[in-house]
Amino acid sequence: MDGPQDSSEARRAPSAATSDDPCADLSRRGFIQGGAAALVAAGATPLPGAVGPASDVMREATQVAQGVPTTLLRFTLNGVPQNLTVEDRWTLAELLRDRLEGVSGTKVGCERGECGACTVLVDGAPVYSCSTLAVWMEGRSVLTVEGLAPRGELSPLQRAFIEHNAPQCGYCTSGQLMSATALLERNPSPTADDVRRALVGNLCRCANYNAIVEAVLAAAGTAATGGAE
Ligand code: FES
Ligand code: FES
Numbered sequence: 001m002d003g004p005q006d007s008s009e010a011r012r013a014p015s016a017a018t019s020d021d022p023c024a025d026l027s028r029r030g031f032i033q034g035g036a037a038a039l040v041a042a043g044a045t046p047l048p049g050a051v052g053p054a055s056d057v058m059r060e061a062t063q064v065a066q067g068v069p070t071t072l073l074r075f076t077l078n079g080v081p082q083n084l085t086v087e088d089r090w091t092l093a094e095l096l097r098d099r100l101e102g103v104s105g106t107k108v109g110c111e112r113g114e115c116g117a118c119t120v121l122v123d124g125a126p127v128y129s130c131s132t133l134a135v136w137m138e139g140r141s142v143l144t145v146e147g148l149a150p151r152g153e154l155s156p157l158q159r160a161f162i163e164h165n166a167p168q169c170g171y172c173t174s175g176q177l178m179s180a181t182a183l184l185e186r187n188p189s190p191t192a193d194d195v196r197r198a199l200v201g202n203l204c205r206c207a208n209y210n211a212i213v214e215a216v217l218a219a220a221g222t223a224a225t226g227g228a229e
Contacts, residue, residue: 075137077103078147092129092137093118096144105145105174109203116202119175120144124186126179126201145174148181157181157219164215168206176202180216189222 064070069088076082077100086095093111096103106129109117113131120129121143148155157180160166167173176199183190183198190198195216196209204212217223 071135071138073135073138075139076141078143079150086134088133088135090134092120092127092132092134092142095134096120096129103144103146107171107174109171114203115172116175116179117172119178119202121178121182124182126182128201143178143181145177148177155181157184157216160215160219161212164211164218166208166212166215168204168208172202172204172206176204176212180212180219183216184220188220190216190220191222192217 064085064087070085071088072083073086074081074083086099090099093106093108096106097108106120107117108130109115111118111130113128116128118128118130119126121127122132122137122140124141124143148158154162157177161173161177166176179199179202180195183195187194192213195213199209199212199216214223
């Protein structure tokens with residue numbers, strides 16, 4: 001299945017910004033620091049496994065509310081086994097961004113399975129983490145954008161994004177990278193149409209789609225045959 005595996009509404013165009021827009025109150029500086037850095041920060045942060053020491057993770061994740069159902073969750077995050085208590089109501093995006101350290105590169109845009117900013121890979125498949133409960137990750141392997149740059153070295157795809165100016169504001173970038181990573185894993189020689197289909201669930205409000213496609217083709221070495229038009 002192409003694109004993140006979630007709501008069929010993922011193919012719909014993004015709605016216009018409203019007062020509920022999570023970006024509405026952000027300054028440009030804060031927006032860039034929190035969003036555009038998704039690509040570069042992954043390389044700038046020393047991330048042997050993308051999360052802090054196990055003791056730090058446990059301290060964060062065990063801060064659960066009193067009186068709500070919790071579950072002991074065991075899963076692998078960017079190659080590092082995790083064993084922690086989560087509230088059953090937490091989404092995967094919430095667990096990553098708000099409860100763990102060092103994995104905030106996953107962004108939240110619409111928070112309703114439409115934009116793809118929150119895309120991570122679960123057992124190699126793109127998934128909208130805003131619409132996925134953390135407890136569903138039991139026994140699964142989760143890869144976030146930080147996991148693309150182990151030891152701080154950017155992946156060829158990330159370098160191609162930089163070289164082709166694929167990030168503009170950068171807010172969609174981590175999600176685009178994850179969907180493209182899944183594509184290249186199952187199809188190392190995609191055409192431009194293959195890339196477009198794979199990224200159909202990842203919207204870019206900057207509309208920088210051609211550059212994104214060019215970057216993926218360049219990373220695959222198929223730019224000469226594919227063409228981003
Ligand atoms: S699909 Fe938009 S934040 Fe998850
Ligand atoms: S680069 Fe701005 S939303 Fe895609």
